[in-house]
Amino acid sequence: MEKILILGAAGQVGIDLTEKLIEIFGTENVIASDLKIPENPKCKFLQLDALDKEAIKEVIIHEKITTVYHLVAMLSATGEKKPLLAWKLNMDTLFTILEFAKEGLIKKIFWPSSIAIFGPTTPKINTPQSTIIEPTTIYGISKYAGELLCQWYYQKHKVDVRSVRYPGLISWKAEPGGGTTDYAVEIFYEALRNKSYTCFLKEDTRLPMMYIDDAIEATIRLMTTEAETIKTRTSYNISAFDFTPSELAALIKKHIPDFQIRYSPDFRQNIADSWPQSIDDTQARQDWNWNPRFTLEKMVSEMLSKLTNKLKV
Ligand SMILES: NC(=O)c1ccc[n+]([C@@H]2O[C@H](COP(=O)([O-])OP(=O)(O)OC[C@H]3O[C@@H](n4cnc5c(N)ncnc54)[C@H](O)[C@@H]3O)[C@@H](O)[C@H]2O)c1
Structure with a gap:
C-alpha cells in the first residue's frame, strides 16, 4: 500500500x-x-x-x-x-x-x-x-x-x-494562486456576486484550460x-478545451443574462500572449488512455451550480 x-x-x-x-x-x-x-x-x-x-x-x-x-x-x-x-x-x-x-x-x-x-x-x-x-x-x-x-x-x-x-485550471473549492489564467475562476465569483467582471486579459486571448x-x-x-x-x-x-474571455462571458450570460464583462489588460496579457492557444495531447491519450470528461459548456454549468451553493447567492 x-x-x-x-x-x-x-x-x-x-x-x-x-x-x-x-x-x-x-x-x-x-x-x-x-x-x-x-x-x-x-x-x-x-x-x-x-x-x-x-x-x-x-x-x-x-x-x-x-x-x-x-x-x-x-x-x-x-x-x-x-x-x-x-x-x-x-x-x-x-x-x-x-x-x-x-x-x-x-x-x-x-x-x-x-x-x-x-x-x-x-x-x-x-x-x-x-x-x-x-x-x-x-x-x-x-x-x-x-x-x-x-x-x-x-x-x-x-x-x-x-x-x-x-x-x-478551473475549480470552485479553492481559489487560484497567482497565475495568468486566474481570470477564468474569478469571473464566476464576480458573475454570481456582482453580475459584472473586469478581465485582466483582452477579450480575444485564447488559452488552453x-x-x-x-x-x-x-x-x-x-x-x-x-x-x-x-x-x-x-x-x-494534456488538453481539454480552449476559449477566450469573450467566449466564456457569452456562455455565462446564457445562465446570467444581465452579466457584463469589461476588459482592462495588465502585465499578465504579455504572459498570456506568449503561451499556446490549444494543445495536442495525443501522446498522453496513447500511452495511458488520457481522455477528459468535461466540455467547456459542462464546466460552465458545473462551476455556476457549485459556486451558487458555496456562496449561498
Ligand atoms: N492552477 C493552475 O492553473 C496550474 C496550471 C499549471 C500548473 N500548475 C502547477 O500545479 C501545482 C499546484 O498549483 P496550484 O494552482 O495548486 O498553486 P497554489 O498557489 O494554489 O498552491 C500552492 C500551494 O503551495 C503552498 N506553498 C507555497 N510556498 C510553500 C512552501 N515554502 N512550503 C510549503 N507550501 C508552500 C501555498 O501555500 C499553496 O497552498 C504547481 O506546481 C503549479 O505550477 C497549476
Missing part, C-alpha cells in the same frame, strides 16, 4: 487532489502539508515549509512515505514580481524530493509542469508534445528546467517521477499506470 505525502496541499490543485487521494488510498494513508493551514483538513495535516529539507526528510522517514505529490510552486504572475524567490522555491524543493527518491527514501513522485514552458516561438495551435520551447517567464523557465531535471533523474538514477503539463476534476483524473491515472507505459519522462501535454 502506498503512503502519500502531499506538499502544497492547501492550494488550488492540492485541495481537490487530497480529497481524491483519500477516497482511493484511505485517510490513514494520506498526509497533507502546506505552509498555510487549510480550514477543514480532511486527513492528517502537517504545517511544513517545502524549503525545509530536514523537516520533510523526518516526515518521510517517520511516516514511512512511499509517494510524494509535490505541488508547491510560485506561479506565473507572482513569479514575475518575485523572480529570485520563484526560482528558489520552484527549483530547490524539486531537487530535494528528487534527491530523496535517488537515495531510496521514496519510490514515486508526482510533480506538475505547465503550458507556461512554451514561449512565443512555439507553434500556438495544437502545440505538439515535442516542439520549440523557449519560455519567457521565470515560472516557465523554472518549469522547463524542472522537466529536464525529472528526465535526468529518471535516466541516470531510475527515479520514478511522473508529470503532466497542466493548462489553466481544463476543469479541475479532469486535471485530478489525469494526475491519478498517470500515477497509477504501470511505469513501463510512461514513455515521456519530461512531462505530458
Whole structure:
C-alpha cells in the first residue's frame, strides 16, 4: 500500500487532489502539508515549509512515505514580481524530493509542469508534445528546467517521477494562486456576486484550460499506470478545451443574462500572449488512455451550480 505525502496541499490543485487521494488510498494513508493551514483538513495535516529539507526528510522517514505529490510552486504572475524567490522555491524543493527518491527514501513522485514552458516561438495551435520551447517567464523557465531535471533523474538514477503539463485550471473549492489564467475562476465569483467582471486579459486571448476534476483524473491515472507505459519522462501535454474571455462571458450570460464583462489588460496579457492557444495531447491519450470528461459548456454549468451553493447567492 502506498503512503502519500502531499506538499502544497492547501492550494488550488492540492485541495481537490487530497480529497481524491483519500477516497482511493484511505485517510490513514494520506498526509497533507502546506505552509498555510487549510480550514477543514480532511486527513492528517502537517504545517511544513517545502524549503525545509530536514523537516520533510523526518516526515518521510517517520511516516514511512512511499509517494510524494509535490505541488508547491510560485506561479506565473507572482513569479514575475518575485523572480529570485520563484526560482528558489520552484527549483530547490524539486531537487530535494528528487534527491530523496535517488537515495531510496521514496519510490514515486508526482510533480506538475505547465503550458507556461512554451514561449512565443512555439507553434500556438495544437502545440505538439515535442516542439520549440523557449519560455519567457521565470515560472516557465523554472518549469522547463524542472522537466529536464525529472528526465535526468529518471535516466541516470531510475527515479520514478511522473508529470503532466497542466493548462489553466478551473475549480470552485479553492481559489487560484497567482497565475495568468486566474481570470477564468474569478469571473464566476464576480458573475454570481456582482453580475459584472473586469478581465485582466483582452477579450480575444485564447488559452488552453481544463476543469479541475479532469486535471485530478489525469494526475491519478498517470500515477497509477504501470511505469513501463510512461514513455515521456519530461512531462505530458494534456488538453481539454480552449476559449477566450469573450467566449466564456457569452456562455455565462446564457445562465446570467444581465452579466457584463469589461476588459482592462495588465502585465499578465504579455504572459498570456506568449503561451499556446490549444494543445495536442495525443501522446498522453496513447500511452495511458488520457481522455477528459468535461466540455467547456459542462464546466460552465458545473462551476455556476457549485459556486451558487458555496456562496449561498
Ligand atoms: N492552477 C493552475 O492553473 C496550474 C496550471 C499549471 C500548473 N500548475 C502547477 O500545479 C501545482 C499546484 O498549483 P496550484 O494552482 O495548486 O498553486 P497554489 O498557489 O494554489 O498552491 C500552492 C500551494 O503551495 C503552498 N506553498 C507555497 N510556498 C510553500 C512552501 N515554502 N512550503 C510549503 N507550501 C508552500 C501555498 O501555500 C499553496 O497552498 C504547481 O506546481 C503549479 O505550477 C497549476
